[in-house]
Amino acid sequence: MVNQNVVICMSTYNGEQFLPQQLDSLIAQDYPHWQLLVHDDGSGDHTQQILAEYSQRDQRIQVRADTPHLGVVKAFLSLLAEQDADYYFFSDQDDVWAPNKLSQMIAVAKDFEPTLPGLWHCGFVQIDADGVELPEQNWHLYKDASFKGYLLNNNVIGCTTMFNRQARDLVVAKWAQMDVSALFMHDWLIALIASGLGQVLTVDQPLVGYRQHANNVVGAQGQHRWRKLLDRLTLKKKLKIWQICRQDQQFMALYGQQLTPANQELGQFMADLLHRWRPLKQVRFAKQHHLTMHAKARDVQFRLFLWLPLALRQRLF
Structure with a gap:
């Protein structure tokens, strides 16, 4: 070699x-x-x-x-x-x-x-x-x-x-x-x-x-798991779907022009969730393209996110 x-x-x-x-x-x-x-x-x-x-x-x-x-x-x-x-x-x-x-x-x-x-x-x-x-x-x-x-x-x-x-x-x-x-x-x-x-x-x-130990930055078990759960319940931190949409929006701004048309459509759909509220169209698109979060609780969050008006998305997520 x-x-x-x-x-x-x-x-x-x-x-x-x-x-x-x-x-x-x-x-x-x-x-x-x-x-x-x-x-x-x-x-x-x-x-x-x-x-x-x-x-x-x-x-x-x-x-x-x-x-x-x-x-x-x-x-x-x-x-x-x-x-x-x-x-x-x-x-x-x-x-x-x-x-x-x-x-x-x-x-x-x-x-x-x-x-x-x-x-x-x-x-x-x-x-x-x-x-x-x-x-x-x-x-x-x-x-x-x-x-x-x-x-x-x-x-x-x-x-x-x-x-x-x-x-x-x-x-x-x-x-x-x-x-x-x-x-x-x-x-x-x-x-x-x-x-x-x-x-x-x-x-x-x-x-x-x-x-895996108590001080992991990512993936930690134990006491940090409960702290993260409390943060989510009190909305101290943005929930995951909002962060994912921000990341997808950033990715599309940087690399979207280099994607195939099909991937551009998928990426732009995710990026647009931060500033466009078209619930019926967005729910239909997600279902048609089988866009899902693989953790069940997260996927419920994603489905809810699609229906909420922009002001509520920003406040809750």
Whole structure:
């Protein structure tokens, strides 16, 4: 196999507890041609000291110095402009990668059409704070890799992804015009790009130990689950369908002209939900094109959203 250059992007924040285990798992990869680019988002613990020690030990680890607080989405996406590579990976600070993760995913991608943006995501096992595998939970609720599917749903978890330079270049090209606050998550944006303009593919191997603990930014169990539920009940935060429509609107503004006519129609439908109230037409369109959210409770929310006047949509969602 011809050596492919790999860039791994990591954003850290107060990650001292698990960060060394993840860095060790990267160093242990059987594919050596990688560089790790790290943005620390203002940690107040020993995270920066750990990163400094590892970067001295392994020159492939590069820590971006003196950068401001960016938030998780902007931090990850901004790292993509730092260095050209054949493939890009996102890495969380608290997971553990199988030693053959890079080699297996690169091998699967070798026959992909090089002019198209592509994203691959692998399987994973959930582990607890002690690294013990948790009982199986159904995270991959669906395998719809179409653009239509990603307009309303996301089964791509950042730490399981690899995407090619063509997908990365599309992010970098639009960076100056991008409203990052409108994006739900960085991995979802790449999935929209790949599904709309190229392809999303799966690697049917569990290559990541996806750690679940009380301080997860995304996917946490336990006390944060109840806090998020309370926020939703009190409408402290916008509910998910509003955020998804904002993301789709942003995607269409940036990339809509490059889509096929059929995908343009689907994407514009979602973007228009923020400022057009045509309930009968919108309900009919969603039914005709089988636009659904795969979690039942979320789909009920979506159906309700279609009927509500714009003022109520903005107030409730």
